[in-house]
Amino acid sequence: MSTLTLTLGRPTLADTVFSRSLATDIALVSAGAALTAVMAQVVVPLYPVPITGQTLAVLLVGASLGATRGAISMLLYALLGIVGLPVFSEASSGFGVIAGTTGGYIIGFIFAAGFTGWLAQRDWDKKFLGAALSFLGGTAVTFAFGLTWLAIATGGTFEQVLAWGLYPFIIGGLIKAGIAAAVIPTTWKIATKFSRKQD
Numbered sequence: 001m002s003t004l005t006l007t008l009g010r011p012t013l014a015d016t017v018f019s020r021s022l023a024t025d026i027a028l029v030s031a032g033a034a035l036t037a038v039m040a041q042v043v044v045p046l047y048p049v050p051i052t053g054q055t056l057a058v059l060l061v062g063a064s065l066g067a068t069r070g071a072i073s074m075l076l077y078a079l080l081g082i083v084g085l086p087v088f089s090e091a092s093s094g095f096g097v098i099a100g101t102t103g104g105y106i107i108g109f110i111f112a113a114g115f116t117g118w119l120a121q122r123d124w125d126k127k128f129l130g131a132a133l134s135f136l137g138g139t140a141v142t143f144a145f146g147l148t149w150l151a152i153a154t155g156g157t158f159e160q161v162l163a164w165g166l167y168p169f170i171i172g173g174l175i176k177a178g179i180a181a182a183v184i185p186t187t188w189k190i191a192t193k194f195s196r197k198q199d
Contacts (some may be wrong), residue, residue: 008164010121012066016191025069030074032061033080036109037087051172052089055142058109059135062116063125070113078106104149108142115141125184132181138162139173 018024039053062070081087082095088106098106105161124130143166150156150165166181 010066012069012117012120013064013125013188013191014066014069016188017194028065028067029073029076031075032057032065032070032113033087035061036074036077037080037085040087040089041091043089047183050137051175053176055105055109055112055139055173056176056180058113058142059116059138060183062113062138063120063131063180063184064135065113065117066121067114067117070117071110074110074113078110081106101150101153102146103153105142105146107149108145111140111145112138120184126188128181128185131184132177135177135180136174139177143169143173 007102013150014028018028029145034052036190039057040051044051044053058074061073065069065073077087078098083091084093086093089102097103116134119130119134119137120126124134147161147165151161154161154164158165
C-alpha cells in the first residue's frame with residue numbers, strides 16, 4: 001500500500017475501481033489533472049456568463065480520489081499551467097494567469113478538491129443529497145479563494161467583487177454541483193455492484 005493511500009484512511013470511489021498502489025496513485029493524480037485541463041476547454045455558451053467544465057472536473061476529481069490525491073492532482077494541474085502547458089481555460093498558461101485576477105480560483109481548486117475529497121471519505125458522496133451539499137461546499141471554497149484574490153488584484157469594493165466574480169457564476173455553479181451529485185452516487189452504485197460480482 002502506498003504512502004498516499006495510507007494517508008487517505010478511508011477508501012474512495014477510485015479505490016473501489018482500482019487496486020491501491022503508489023503507481024495507481026500517480027496515475028490517478030495525473031489523470032485528474034488531465035481531466036481538469038480538458039474540461040477547462042469545454043465551454044457552454046450561456047447568458048450572461050458561459051459555463052466552463054473546469055470546476056466540475058475539480059469536484060469530480062476530489063470526490064473520486066479523496067482529500068490527499070484530489071488536492072495533489074489540482075496542485076499538479078496548477079503547476080503544469082504555470083510552467084507553460086495550455087491547461088487553463090481558453091488554453092491559457094503561465095504564472096501571469098495565477099498572478100492575475102482569476103488566479104485565486106485556480107489556487108482554490110486545490111483546497112476545494114481536498115475539502116470535497118475529505119467529505120467523500122466520510123461517505124457524503126454516496127447519496128444525492130450528501131453529494132450535492134459537499135459539492136456546493138467545494139464550490140464555496142473555490143469562490144472564497146477566488147473572490148479574495150480578485151479583491152486584492154483589482155482593489156474593487158465588496159459589491160464590485162461580488163458582481164464581477166460571484167453573481168454571474170451562481171447558476172453555473174449550481175448546475176455543476178447538481179451534475180456531479182448525480183454522477184458520483186450513480187457511479188458508486190455501479191462500481192459496488194461490479195465489485196460484488198468480482199467477489
